[in-house]
Amino acid sequence: MTTPVPEPKWVERFRHDLRAAAGGEPERIGVAVSGGPDSLALLLLAASAWPGAVAAATVDHQLRSESSQEAAWVARTCADLGIPHRILPVTVAAASSVQAQARAARYAALRVWAEDERLSVVLTGHHADDQAETLMMRLLRGSGVSGLAGVRARAPFARNALLCRPLLGWRRSELAAIVSSAGIRAVDDPSNLDERFDRALMRRRLAEAIWIDPPALARSAAALAEADDALDAIAGALADERLSSGDGWAVLAPQNIPRALLRRLVRRALTHISPGASPRGDQLGMLIDQLIEGKTCNVGGALCRGGEHWRFEREPPRRT
Structure with a gap:
């Protein structure tokens, strides 16, 4: 199976955004793929923009009975697309901070994978809607400039590898459309709708507040990130x-x-x-x-x- 190619305008836009996030031309690209529409769109865009330079990994947190099956499905999808893939199982202790622990375990596993594969960048599928949720949650917690900078487009990650988030200017709906047009049915993680978690609750509230513009909030977070970097330099x-x-x-x-x-x-x-x-x-x-x-x-x-x-x-x- 050949890789479904998103529309040329999307691929060219992605090339521009990844070069900006990485600070130049990426070499060997790793993509963290959960199986959801955001990360699948990221995979399709990266594979189309830099064919032959992309590898993928799925972190199996083993928190749901379906997680191993979902990781195996991502592995098969990557095999069909001709993209090298690894499943990275991690253990997360049951605790009130389970999402924070899962995040720490996920990034630790991806760091090891990045070093093993000698990747120059590792990409995650955070987008403008995610950034808007992060900014609003931190505003409600009274965060300062560093917190309000939200999710960074680029950060040091592993030996010789950057963590990059090239989709911070993209909407969730745009990414879902890319996956749908490729004829791929993404994994549906029920925790994304579980309002016991702050992010799921904020997601619903932002969807109800039609006057809020997530891309504008994402731009504000990017401006605050620049201010944060300037304050650090001073x-x-x-x-x-x-x-x-x-x-x-x-x-x-x-x-x-x-x-x-x-x-x-x-x-x-x-x-x-x-x-x-x-x-x-x-x-x-x-x-x-x-x-x-x-x-x-x-x-x-x-x-x-x-x-x-x-x-x-x-x-x-x-x-x-």
């Missing part, structure tokens, strides 16, 4: 001037630094002291308030002291 330059550190300690001179940049510099200091334990959101804001007042407090294994210079050091071991 914070990096400020860190060279205002932040000193050594083994187990860091000192920051906070005078006249805008709060948005203070947040990033304090996070840098805390990450140096206790990697992975840096607070965000309201917790970080409360810490900065205490440091401005000259107080001393403990956060994530770090002892933080305010004053003219803010000092961060590892919390001393407690006496037994």
